[in-house]
Amino acid sequence: MSDGADGMPIAGVRLAAAAAGIRYRDRDDLVLMDCGQRARIAAVFTRNAFCAAPVHVAREHLAAGSPRYLLINAGNANAGTGEAGMRAARASCELAAAQLGVTATDVLPFSTGVIGEDLPLEPFSQALPELTAGLREDGWSRAAQAIMTTDTVPKLVSRSADVDGATIKVTGMAKGAGMICPNMATLLAFIVTDAEVAAGPLQALLEQAVAPSFNSITVDGDTSTNDACVLVASGTGVAVVGDDAHGEAGKVLRRLVDEVCMALASDLIRDAEGATKLVTIAVADAASADEARQVAYTVAHSPLVKTALFASDPNWGRILVAVGRAGVDELSIDAVEIWLDDVCIVRAGGRDPAYTESAGQRVMARAEITVRILLGRGDACARVLTCDLSYDYVRINAEYRS
């Protein structure tokens, strides 16, 4: 079951958003989420060596105990800010903790926005009373709006399913439209279930869901300093504990979390900076999964492939060029096939004899396209979601200070 755009509430989980003025004026830019007393929280973070101060602090607080609150700002990344940035990230948690009557390690900080500017604390002091008073279970829609930066639409997805006479619910929100090539997780994504899951299985559930979704999308190959993906089990619903993670409820929960992650990841690419097309690069018959991913990402990152997609030009030579430079050892080009949806364009190292420009043109005009690349070397495969490269990508990134 899938519900509307407002985000299905999760019992015991409350959210609030406020216009704190961290960077933007007249729009919400700060979110507080209370995951509830019984919550377990799993998280994965960016592998960028320059990871942001809030990423360090969130890791510390996760290690220190059982955090309950998430504090998310969308104005300032607090990255590249050195020791001052670490102090500011900790102080923001302390301000929230004081307001909520808990300790600072109960709060996980998340930031997205401009890099290299000091995070001001005044907006936190100002907004926290309003945020604390405003926490509500139906706060998802406003929160998903508040965490946006260059996003043009909020990304909010819910799924639910019945199992053993009860219902498992999963609601997730994400943001991010550029600087997207997650390596462990994507910009910011928060997925919440009402199921009761122990910490270990919850982390495994998240890591498995992230691999084919947030970790298989790319806009521009730039892995952010602030990527974080969080999975919260509020513990107010069906118990999925211990071995039951492999039982019926565990299977259903896994399917729901996978679906929510895939849907959010697709929504991120649909709304990628300047994107006009959603493109799946599906590589099969590779010698290894690494090789398949390497080819898929090389094609997905090629500016020439991306501009041809923007132009709806069946310029398949550029796909072939990217496959050829992907660094696959001893690639036999005679064994390679390339397809645009159901149209075979390359076979035996050259253009398929049956290929026609009009057939290629018909596929390229579509808003969603799958480029299938068969390497003829083995059984491994990989799938990467990406988008085209348009004038608007240049405009947005020439104008916006990330």
Next chain:
Amino acid sequence: MSDGADGMPIAGVRLAAAAAGIRYRDRDDLVLMDCGQRARIAAVFTRNAFCAAPVHVAREHLAAGSPRYLLINAGNANAGTGEAGMRAARASCELAAAQLGVTATDVLPFSTGVIGEDLPLEPFSQALPELTAGLREDGWSRAAQAIMTTDTVPKLVSRSADVDGATIKVTGMAKGAGMICPNMATLLAFIVTDAEVAAGPLQALLEQAVAPSFNSITVDGDTSTNDACVLVASGTGVAVVGDDAHGEAGKVLRRLVDEVCMALASDLIRDAEGATKLVTIAVADAASADEARQVAYTVAHSPLVKTALFASDPNWGRILVAVGRAGVDELSIDAVEIWLDDVCIVRAGGRDPAYTESAGQRVMARAEITVRILLGRGDACARVLTCDLSYDYVRINAEYRS
């Protein structure tokens, strides 16, 4: 000594260009070069697995004997064309050989232009008599024009120096504005000296000259299927043979060839598709040369860095993001420094306390910028030349069928 834009003639080397109508109308698109009876030719080619038919045939003919003629077309890449493409490449050499009264293996074919379309032979038959009759030593300027595709200006560079009472001359031409991230050589470059050099030392000279020049530039990370760089020693001038490759004449020749390659490589980037800035990414204090190149290319390929450069925005956070995701093991961010020309922007993992936005802005407004990245891990370094990413790059590649 450096001369004007017309290309200093090399004794015994004659060139002709003609409008063969391979793709373009009313402009030259086919070049014939006669390197002379005593010439030695060294070449390096693309490492793209899908290398074009003329690359295969040129390799065969170099292995088979001592080629003397170069046949270069700028309308059709003859890549991704399978067996038919191989036959067409061989046939083009046969047509030239018949006209010139030599054998086909005396001719090396080079192609650049649209990928995946069959190479027509009729234009060769038509134009070869005119080309053969038109060969002349001062044909460089017209030839450099004729090999252009999306280039907006021809790239033609000469250098000469006196040694032991004689003069060594080197003239080179190149073309290429996009699909440029050479891996062994760049799109098409032809460098000719009048010195007499044996085959082995000539190939070594070329490979050494190509590494810091054509193999250290990138426009968009896309390695072409047709890259080729050729060094011709016409043997009409100073003898630089055997051990003398390490003597005075050998040193002078090496310096001249290096200078011509570096100048041509810079010219290619200056005229890169949509480029408004010439940017040097200089990485130093790396643990290894590979690591230094990896960081330099990651920064040079980042669409976010490139759009910030286009906007003249000192958005140094994006440089830091790219360094952080370059895959350097255990990078200590506290040891990293980043400079824009003479302005230090990052030190000890954060913004340099002395950095000001106006100082950064002053550098970013320049047409030529060096981004220096010190990793603090060792003694290795690397230098890559690149350009910014502008609206025009998208326009050119959305409109042009490569």
